[in-house]
Amino acid sequence: MIARIKTLAATALVASALAGPALAAGEVEIPKQDWSFSGVFGTFDRASLQRGFQVYQNVCASCHALKHVAYRNLVQLGYNEDEIKAIAAEKEVRDGPNDEGEMFNRPAKPSDRFVSPFANDEAARASNGGALPPDLSLIVDARVGGANYLYAVLTGYKDAPADVKIPDGMYYNASFTGSQIAMPPPLFPDGVTYGDNTPATIAQQAKDVSTFLAWASEPNLEQSKRTGVMVILFLLVFTGLLYATKRKIWASVH
């Protein structure tokens, strides 16, 4: 059940009038996917989160940083402390100065943020033909369409139509604004081997990594929705009582 909607409708008609996400003519339609985390009671599918993390580690992390997320946050994905220590220790961080005043390298700890693949933006550009791979910590919040957009771009690589000329170093992507993207197609069938034997199709990998990055953007989404349900239930009862009180007090006036 994929509802075709315009990117405009992603924020609903009222929002477009109010919040006014301006869209240029010729922007692409982003199909809406079913996400485990959408809806009032939505939660992140843990298995999908772990698979998505695997895709990020094996594919995205070679170019894209995730600097607002710490290794310790992976506990929310269902990893235990030892697993997280092992994941962190695969990377090295620059630390110091030590007692001798020297900077030194050490394995990353759970308290460290995800180690970025490049030392700085200039190094990232130099390795990527001038294009800067954006940090992915907030990518779902920072794009109109959110996870739907991410999924659409990751699955949007196609052969360019005959009349479209794609310059060297660029790739055709039907879902990307302008249809030209500097990122080479990142996902391939069975490009990763999932531990839980889920078939690693491009669509499956795109779905999983989008789920993982939605979590990275809003790690408090589950707590927010849980709290929200209780707050609103309380307020409904409380406001109902206030209404009854109001009726009783005003009875003598009407």
Added chain:
Amino acid sequence: MAAKFENSIVRWIDHRLPIFTFMHHELHEYPTPKNLNYWWNFGSLAGIALVIMLISGITLAMHYTPHVDYAFDSVERIMRDVNYGWLIRYIHMNGASFFFIVVYIHIFRGLYFGSYKAPRELLWMLGVVIMLLMMATAFMGYVLPWGQMSFWGATVITNLFSAIPVVGESIVTWLWGGFAVDNPTLNRFFSLHYLLPFVIIGVVVLHLVALHRFGSNNPLGVDIKSAKDQIPFHPYYTVKDAFGLGVFLIVFSAVVFFAPNFFGEPDNYIPANPLVTPAHIVPEWYFLPFYAILRSIPDKLGGVLFMFGSIAVLFILPWLDRSPVRSGQFRPIFKIFFWILVVDVVALTYFGGKPAEGWYVIGSRFATAYYFIHFLLVLPLLSIFETPRQLPKSISEPVLGGGAGLAGAATAPRENDR
């Protein structure tokens, strides 16, 4: 009249510092028209929204770093590492939108029921001052997270002042504290964003003093004539306001917990980059009507003048609408034009969020023109040519039919000349 307090400590304090008498006078026995409808809830709601913004904002300031290199990251630290930081920040972020929703409804209520008319002109004008202060505060607050829209919004809006002849450029440099929106700009915006809400409190106090001088207007727009027309503020309006607050909090919570980025702009989750201009620079939704007016004038200075003019006409509104009848209920033609104005402002909001091209430009020009025509032409002419319907003799007459007594709720008439 001094109230009698049972508690001897309260009596001791009140004798020396009559704050309890004051509170009793202004919050308890304060005589209020008995026919206020739910549109009158939005004044107290605005006050509560201000308190919500102050508390959440002061808490955020404890964790925020006003520096171009750290501001964005410090906000993310609040979102991820500060206990319930995400909740505090989402409350503050959406609280701004809800504050404006409540205040805009409050203003349109005043427009429809003629609450700006004598003797409440200053009350109305103080309200317009509060709105202006809110806008300045909200604009500077939006800059603080230092995202793309923060930076480019600040650049566009501060650049408006360059339209002023001769001294414009100097003023912009002075506002920025440099030759571009940069760290000094962020620092002063943070300082002023923290200061202005307390200025708002001051003006709100004046707004309330002016309100309590003659008491609330009411849906019929006729003055309180006798004790039958009024009821004490407490418990009648305290409980009604409390119920309204409950409804408000349900809607507010729904957005904060389930769609916290509904009013937001995705681009503001991208750190500010002076080298990359976003495809469309859009202000927050509550500025869109004014933004539409600004862009609808082909000349920069003209646009700025019309934008500020759209608020200036509100200042002189009490002298534009000379009709002696306050309430729109008794003004058959005014009523129609009021709703046209509502549609017009919604249209301006819509056009403000669209790119300034093609049909949108034409639409926003018509909407801008009508906005000014409404205040400068329609209202003055209506004051002359409109025949209002017959006003009721008093508030209690249409409500109770025969003017039956209300012994239980009646209080002494308000002493207006205290």
